[in-house]
Amino acid sequence: MIPAGHKVGLVGPNGAGKTTLFRLIRGELTLDGGEITLPERARIGGVAQEAPASDVSLIETVLAADTERAALMAEAETATDGHRIAEVQTRLADIDAWSAEGRAAAILKGLGFDEAAQKRPCSDFSGGWRMRVALAGVLFAQPDVLLLDEPTNYLDLEGALWLETYLTRYPHTVIVISHDRGLLNRAVGAILHLEARQLTLYQGGYDTFARTRAERRAVQAAAAKKQEERKAHLQSFVDRFRAKASKAKQAQARLKMIARMDTITAPEDAAKRVFTFPQPDQLSPPIVALEGGATGYGDHVVLKKLDLRIDQDDRIALLGRNGQGKSTLSKLLADRLPLIEGRMTRSSKLRIGYFAQHQVDELHLDESPLQHLQRERPDTPPAKLRARLAGFGLMAEQADTEVGRLSGGQKARLSLLLATLDAPHMLILDEPTNHLDIESREALVEALTEYSGAVILVSHDMHLLSLVADRLWLVKDGSVRPYDDDLEAYRNMLLTQEKPAKSEKQEKARAAAPKPAKPSRDAILALRAEARKCEARVEKIEEMRAKLATKLADPALYEDTRAGELDTWNKKYAEVMEGLHRAEALWEAALEKLEAAETA
Template identity: 75%
Template sequence: MLRIEDISYSVEGRPLFERASAIVPAGHKVGIVGRNGTGKTTLFRLIRGEISLDGGEIALPPRARVGGVAQEAPASDISLLDTVLAADTERAGLLAEAETATDPARIAEIQTRLADIDAWSAEARAASILSGLGFSEAEQAMPCAAFSGGWRMRVALAGVLFAQPDLLLLDEPTNYLDLEGALWLESYLQRYPHTVLLISHDRELLNRAVGHILHLENRRLTLWTGGYDAFARGRAEQRAVQAAEARKQEARRAHLQSYVDRFRYKADKARQAQARIKMLAKMEPITPPEEAAEQRFTFPQPDQLSPPILRIEGGAAGYDGRAVLRRLDLRIDQDDRIALLGRNGQGKSTLAKVLSDRLPLMEGRRVAASKLRIGYFAQHQLDELRAEETPLQHLARLRPDTPPARLRARLAGFGLHAAQADTEVARLSGGQKARLALLIATLDAPHLLILDEPTNHLDIESREALVEALTEYSGAVIMVAHDFHLLSLVADRLWLVSNGTVQAYDGDLESYRADLLAPERTQPKKPAKPRPGPSKERLTELRSEARRCEARVEKLNEMRDKLAKKLADPDLYAPERADEAAVWQRKYAEVMEGLERAEGLWMRAMEKLEAAETA
């Protein structure tokens, strides 16, 4: 259990938390939401103990392991697989000690503990996590130094997932993943055996991977049950009730004040007036909910061109004479909304560059409408913004003949109002920079808008605003994004970039999710090689192992039943017994975790025995 009790914390005199409290039971998966700048990442630093509270307490169970991704994996000569394996420090330490231990009792303890933590399957588990995050088998054997910072962030994420800390803290983990990696992470977190706190602006991830939402607002914390959609509905209803109560109170206050103003100095009404003054003084003010700042994008509408606006015939594209994509036969009309699917490294960004005419074809031809205008947004373009210039100066350089008032209006149409328009880009937030880059990409009212991961720095409200803008936009859209919610609302066609080419994907996004997360159902199994039958001694050994595993499961089941009976006692949850209840809940969680592992070992032992007996 994570207990946050009456915490207070300020940064340079600005309070982020004031008597904020929340309790997260063990094993819960919780999404943390709140406006940018409210202190979500700071909360993680407080939980990890990196900074000190001004007041209050954050308590975790004794010896609880807390893990998260603070920085990318180092650019070392160690392979990706070994880097991830080293993240489980207990396993690494036990294996190192096993090499030098001489005491038989200690050797037995080490081997027992290694079996308990399933150390012998560790390499397969680490490889599976790396594969899910987009690394091929060959890449897993390569050194970390061979990969860029974004890919090393994936290695760091793989490491913390493999280590399975008791409290997993993830801060925007999908920002450096593609759609395929994000869907895999979503599925993995659903099965994660311990507590998870997840900061994310990915609405679909918050709907599918967590069961509670921890909302940070007005320096307080509120825990809601359900995913993001349930939270949004509940909060809207709460805000409506709060606003109605505030209006009623204001009307009541005005009525009382009117009576006081009319009669406080009249002798026959003075007593009643004084009574109403006391009522006004005692009336606790109900503050109406603060209205969220409107998030918006305003895309200029292009003129209509005859279809198709762009064709590629017999195309091949790549770099340094090596083709990444071949057999490209594609057509784009102005009413197309196309999502590009496929794992990183398959060529989605290469295709986007070809379509935007930033990369010439090696073979074939690209045929575009004579007046075609293309807008292109990619994450690297945020780095190409001039840090020393303001957004207004960026537009003035691109549109020197346009009056400043009109340029300011264009900036306001992307949520960059007076304060941001005159602020140097270096001092803008990531979301504000993304808005400026989107504005520049759409400045010419393009007929074709190509968006390569446009949402990385946008909060949930801004993503919803982007959906609305793209819905109203009358040009074609080609999009690469890891935001499943955005793609499901915007895209009506899917192109799969895989195996060196691009093909229309016949299913929808849900079927793509299913295909991605269940590849074993679509891939033919390799025929098993014939093996010699097991010896009698081997069969005896396997039967003995199966019996030991079964006995362990029975013992843990007995322990579980006893603890469940203990936890069913209502008296245990009295306020004065909160610490005792937490101890029993922790023990129950530990037994359930051990039972899950023991059952897995038993099933594997039975499968080995069955295979041996039928060989």
């Protein structure tokens, strides 16, 4: 039983049936037994696929996701019946339709789209970005039951943190499948665990769930052990005295006691998720040094004035908003982008391993993992290659399975294996945890902790970053510089949209700085247009009110035989007046914004 309005994280081993459960809730599959009960007329929403690559702008695509609003807006333009117009306007006011564009823009911004990007067509963006648009659409539509399946897989750190905060304020029920420990600790109030076709609800976030479940498993294991000892004791009596006539009845009694016992099954240990990174030989520091470097794509410079040093024992996390250049820096360090200017020195024996999500998509779907390794190591015996695969959790069955039939997590493991095949001195990981379950992420943390090479890490998983990284670099405004605070401070800065604390000297300089400039002419024109739109809306509803007032002034309406009709007209008048009051409030707010801008 999940109460309305609660936020729940759905967790369980890969293949346990989490996505199947979502399909059952949506009615795409039918139950073999039992039932799923939902509130009457509840709207169920989720992200089934990416937004289409159409010529429609991002903002219009998101606005269209609220189908009720879109239909009402279209009807408002064509309706001619006064009563229906009043109903439409009232409903539009009820669903706060007039602020819709601002709400849609705020969601898109939180997911990484600036104002200019929001006006571009969906076809300008890749599949991963259109998944963000689809997510924005379902968040904007605000279904009564929101189902999200690994929503952070196509978000960066900033987008994932924004989503966490948004979900905590979401006004309806949320069920989210996720392996992001931070999201499961901060954005939900309960964990629904699916294992062995059984659902168990635990109150609290993921850490609380993990502790509670571990305690229950320990109690269950202890009880199973005691029961086995008791059975063994009873059975030993039976074995000793069954043949003796004087003890036969007691032996039979003990056999019955064993048969009546409800067997307590010891919990099975989860299959150990492993990564085994080969250890590189040691190089003299630094292994990479950049002086006055710049890089980018073609003539477009993305990063410049790069003065960086990397040693083999470094664990560096790259921070920065989407589009600032984290992946660009990763590609430069991986020798996949040229240095446009400046100087880069590398150790002559330096080997680099590079993992990025697009590499998972470039695997050969018709070949097995073993065949992938045989292409890279044609002279190595298959037995040794199978051992390497097992070291990354790809056992005999997966080793011979076509990649196209493997899970997303298994494909990621294969890509990580290929990236580390040469025992690299520096491992560059760009979003390595996508499609990895929580146990696999913990195994990755262990492997990186034991790994003796340098690690450059880009990830939206703050739990991973906090356990692996000991240095932070902030990629911002075309440059890269050390971030001296910790991850929690960076998270708070992102959530509050505030800059790091300034020194007293900086504060005085800020106070003495010129006041913010007046709003631009374009901004003022936009506010004037909004005020005129609100005024026109008020005038349209006022016309309907006047017509209804004339009708209500007709003496014939008050004859006894028409009392029922009078009630209908009075109800319509009340609805129109309510709509008029809301429209006037919106008009007043628009005028206040315009006045503030013009007097600034």
